[in-house]
Amino acid sequence: MEDYQQKLKDLLLMTARQNSSDLHLSIGRRPTLRIDGVLIPLQKEPVLTPEAVQELVSALLTDAQKESFFQNKEIDFSYSFEDKARFRVNVFYQRGYMAAALRLIPAQVKSIEDLHLPPILHDLASLSQGFILVVGPAGHGKSTTLAALLDEINHKRNDHIITIEDPIEYLFVQDRCIISQREVGADTLNFHQGLRSILRQDPDVIMIGEMRDPETISTVLTASETGHLVFSTLHTNSASQTIDRIIDSFPAAQQGQVTSQLAATLVAIVSERLVPRIDGGRTPVCEIMLVNSAIRNLIRERKVYQIDLVIETSLQEGMVSLNRALANVVKRKEVSLENAETYSLNPAELRILLEREM
Numbered sequence: 001m002e003d004y005q006q007k008l009k010d011l012l013l014m015t016a017r018q019n020s021s022d023l024h025l026s027i028g029r030r031p032t033l034r035i036d037g038v039l040i041p042l043q044k045e046p047v048l049t050p051e052a053v054q055e056l057v058s059a060l061l062t063d064a065q066k067e068s069f070f071q072n073k074e075i076d077f078s079y080s081f082e083d084k085a086r087f088r089v090n091v092f093y094q095r096g097y098m099a100a101a102l103r104l105i106p107a108q109v110k111s112i113e114d115l116h117l118p119p120i121l122h123d124l125a126s127l128s129q130g131f132i133l134v135v136g137p138a139g140h141g142k143s144t145t146l147a148a149l150l151d152e153i154n155h156k157r158n159d160h161i162i163t164i165e166d167p168i169e170y171l172f173v174q175d176r177c178i179i180s181q182r183e184v185g186a187d188t189l190n191f192h193q194g195l196r197s198i199l200r201q202d203p204d205v206i207m208i209g210e211m212r213d214p215e216t217i218s219t220v221l222t223a224s225e226t227g228h229l230v231f232s233t234l235h236t237n238s239a240s241q242t243i244d245r246i247i248d249s250f251p252a253a254q255q256g257q258v259t260s261q262l263a264a265t266l267v268a269i270v271s272e273r274l275v276p277r278i279d280g281g282r283t284p285v286c287e288i289m290l291v292n293s294a295i296r297n298l299i300r301e302r303k304v305y306q307i308d309l310v311i312e313t314s315l316q317e318g319m320v321s322l323n324r325a326l327a328n329v330v331k332r333k334e335v336s337l338e339n340a341e342t343y344s345l346n347p348a349e350l351r352i353l354l355e356r357e358m
Helices: 002-017 050-060 063-072 120-125 142-156 191-201 214-225 239-248 252-265 293-300 304-312 322-331 337-343 347-357
Strands: 022-025 032-035 038-041 074-081 085-094 097-105 130-135 160-165 178-183 205-208 229-234 266-276 282-290
Touching (some): 002 050, 002 085, 050 085, 050 097, 063 074, 130 142, 130 214, 130 252, 142 160, 142 205, 142 266, 214 229, 229 239, 239 304, 252 266, 252 293, 266 322, 282 304, 322 347
Parallel strands (some): 130 229, 160 178, 160 205
Antiparallel strands (some): 022 032, 022 097, 074 085, 085 097, 266 282
8 A cells, every 4th residue: 555655646746747737547548647638648657457546546535535435436526735736636437447537736826817818807807796607628727717816806805705616626825805615525515505505604706616507506696696796617618608508407487587697697708728839838718708788688588699799799898709719829820720720619710710810
């Protein structure tokens, strides 16, 4: 067991030092890092056996977590490694064998400028109420962007920020704000219970790690209606798809009320991709939808399919479509056309946009 504990330490250190985003442990494969979006096996490490993965995973888990894992067949938790690094860990079974995916959480919360995010995000961080969503595929920077927004509030305002996360990712150092970070399982039994009591804890700003079900979405919308600034995330590909997903997650009888709540409370949706740069690394590319009267009416009338056109024609208001954001990084020679097309939801339109402006 001692050997595996040391091996785990070595792998976690290597993950942190190589500037990786993830470490994967799976039988029949060498330990594998994800660097700039690409999976890279560690060639000097042996191929992992079932016993090796089981021992490495056991070194990560507490007794209570082991019990939960064996009962539920998977578990999410955060893991602090000797004050050097923190990881968001998911342990699961595949084909009857243990496996684990560890996401490295940077020790320091980066600013909006550090992350090269659009400056319009400063305006979102200055709002006092409303509902803001950061959406995009898994592993494309949603949690990091949310952390940057919350930390800007932390340094500029005297507010009470409450987060409910599963698990807690970034640890905030309180500055001007009181920051209460609650982890599902450790600090509250589940999202539903934590959310039900959150309005009695005198929050100004609320962050819900992920909206996983209609009950969570409903509580988030209610919190937004009662004068709070609420942030959350969804795994969707665009602003318009996000609105459809939220409404369609409810039974038909409730969709009218949810549509009205969404039209009244939604302030912005930031849809983010991390796209490989020509000179290495990845750069964030964001679709920005700011809810104006036109978009509010489209949400109320369930004409969500028209929202993309409003975004495209509202550049002067600070809105940016995903294709326009991709075209901008191609024109600046930060991203190749091939990679931009890979991440575009409409590559043909992207090519037309570039031909028109080049």
